[in-house]
Amino acid sequence: MWTRKASFTFTGGIALVLIGMMISNLQMMILGLTFVAFIVVNSWISGHGEVEVQRTLSADNLYKGDDLYVELLVTNRSNRNTQLLEVYDNIPHEMKLRSGLNQMRLNLKPGESARIRYVLRCPLRGHYSIGPVSLRSRNTFNLSVDEMYVDHHSDIVIFPQIKEVEEAFLRSRTPKMYTGATTLRTPGQGSEFYSLREYVPGDPFKNINWKAFARTGELMVNEKCRDAVTDLYLLLDSRDIARIGTVLKNPLEMGTVSAASLAAFFLKRRDSVALAIFDEKLSYLPPDTGDKQYFKILSALAGVSPKGSMPLQAVTNSLSGRFSRGSPVFIISSCEGDGTVPAAVRDLVGRGHEVTVLSPSSIDFERLVSRIPRMSYEVLKLERQNRLTTLAGSGAQVIDWMPDMDLSQALMQVRGY
């Protein structure tokens, strides 16, 4: 493709030739022809973009806010110089260039390589792809530009941030709530001491209490409390209404952070965690433990986007049969625009589940982006308070989560309802 300079030179050349003919001026015609000839000769001399690129990332999965180190290796595999070659690594606009540059101007000799290094900050969760690599080759006089790209992509997943959740808080604030996660006063496999008993053949030697043996002269073994592991169910509201707010502060974004943090906390305690995301449809990840489940949950949360308007009751009707008896259920929802929430919560509580509703205050998120009249805001808040009170009256633990409130702080409100 000709550059503006080339187009202008060529047009000028033609114009000079024609005007020269009009006014019978040979010099003008020759000058015009010179311009045209210059363009023609230059079109024979062009660079190329036959290069090989290889991208290396510091990680394939990151947490929101982490830095990603990228290195791009560009190698000229042809037998010609590339001439002026611009290389640009396309990165998602949601990522911030922290240091280095994702582009470079090169003139690579045959077989020569160059490296482009840069660091990206990833402020938003999601599934992203870096690439393709755009190439723009120019000839010496910058008269022609050819653009092409190397279809080389690197996929990365940005997980939601994991916030610290105080274990003591959860235990103290919600006694007996997480029956599976607390120690049961029955002997079994576990970590905490339960009692001493006489040794019976088959007991492992590591359980023998040698001090007691020395004191009593009889072989005694330590018995441990059984660590009961149970299932925790996280229901995340990803309906279209959850998008209200800014890109970094909205009910969905806070919901993913809280879901990821709670999942991390409970999975670390060897509980099983299930995740249900409801938007225009229901996505359900059955309860499981371990790192694999942790990765699955984070991946699912990374790809969540607000859409649809599935009511909560449809979710609980669909899933309550699969819920383990008495297991705790976390509902992360603003509870806006869904009249079925009280009924759904009542149903869950009635089935013996410990229900906690973690509700980002959508009206306060809306206030971040919209000028809401004071009186309307107060009435809307009152209505929301009524709604949460109704849920609390149904037997659920309700947390009103304000935009500027930390997750741990928010969880402390449990007692308030």
Next chain:
Amino acid sequence: MLSGRNINYRRFGLQAAFWFVLTLLLMTVLLNFVNLSNTNQLSAYDDDWDDMSAFRADLKDAGIKTSSLVSSPLLLADIEDPRNTTYIVAGVERDTLSLPQFDEDGFITIAADDGYSPSEIDAIVEFVEAGGTALVLEDYGFAGTIAEAFGVRYTGYQLYDTTYVPELDYNFIWMCVQATPCGMNGSAIDQSTVSVHNRWSGNLGEGEHPCSILDGQSMDLEDAGLCTQHWNAGEIQYNATYQVLLNDITALELIPGVRGALPEVSVRAVTSNEATVDVNGDGEIWVGNEQNSETPDLWGQFNLSFEACARSTCDPNDGGRIVFMADGSALINAMYDYEGFNEGKYGPTNKTIPENDNRKWAMDFIAEALMSTEADEVGQPSETAMVIFDESRHPQNALLADSYNTIYFLLVYFTGEGLAMLLLFLVLFVTFEAVLLKKRDPEPWRHVFSIIYYGFGDANRYTYYAKSDKIRQVFLSKVRNQNGLNREEFHAMPAKDLVSLINDPVLAKFAIEPSKYSLEQTVAVVKRIKAWGRT
């Protein structure tokens, strides 16, 4: 499956039809530009019997530069020395391209079926006015517009005369270049009726023609230069009589009341008094005392040649001149080089062309126009002498030559014609502007970090939430929730109990008595509702 096959057939059918139509269109256009039948004639650059290569060869032998004009006579404007240039139009066989241009009144016009466009006519006129010499040999073709610019008209009807060549046929007619008509003596021109025209004879019978200066001088043939046609037996024997053989001719006439570009328009040759013109073109002559439907044809004396000059002397040094002759074929090889033709030089023939003065007349015309005015160069052509043959209206037999000529014509049109130049200027201007405005270099690559996003709620509900009915509804919900009542219980509750539950006269009135509240009252009520139930 069947429908898929049908779609394929339809697609192939459509494609075939498309290519067929495209080929047809291209062939239609191309056939206009490719002359496969090789029917060109009257060309100075071809050597068939009906071309003019012998004349051109004589010019070259005389040391005159010859060139052809294949695009447009507009190029005559670029001739540097019109005085020593002769422009020859012989047989205009096709029309010009009809393109928009300014006419003489300054209006935009489209020339159509005129042979030459107005600007081309202007270019020829300007060439002649600038001192150039032009010779127009034409009969029924498209050169009429040139003649009309000089006040002369080609009648376009075939002319018959009693001075024809009986050995051949009535189409071969003698033209004596003199003021009075010549007559026949049996099968040949009666030499007693042959005289000289005063254009070349002068009052004293002395020739005004430049070759007459050399009359009687002894010299070698090589030294005779442009007067070679008068050389005989080692000396110049100037003779101003011309018996020019014409073929298939028409007549010329002055246009009444029209003043041409040059003031001096004179008849140079006429027919006999018994010539006839086949006006209705039926091949038969019906003449009477008056022209009517019974006797539509004309008889009498008609003009065969006109000369228009800038001065009455018609001296080339005093200004330009143009000669019109009523036959386009006067200089074709068959008649110009009759000896060669009779010998079969231009192909086998069963005709014998009689001896004629076509060569002498033509070369005398050239000699008068292009002879040097230097005293020591008498008889020799001037240094810049040039003859231009107009080939722009002759079909070319070389492959795509006509296409080339057409493109060249358009180029000349756009650089020579006023309207086209204006258009070209405009196009160039617009092109420049378009390049400046539209042609953008690729933007420099730049990473833009952008996560700006706002998820707005439904702003329409804000006004709804400021209405007292909605506020009342919210308040009653709060009362119900605070007291742990379900909807049924709450609705069944008497107003008195509700008032006692609320325990606030203002709010109780607000809850029970719907009435209009001002903005200030509503604000106060909302504040009260907010505080209600805290203690």
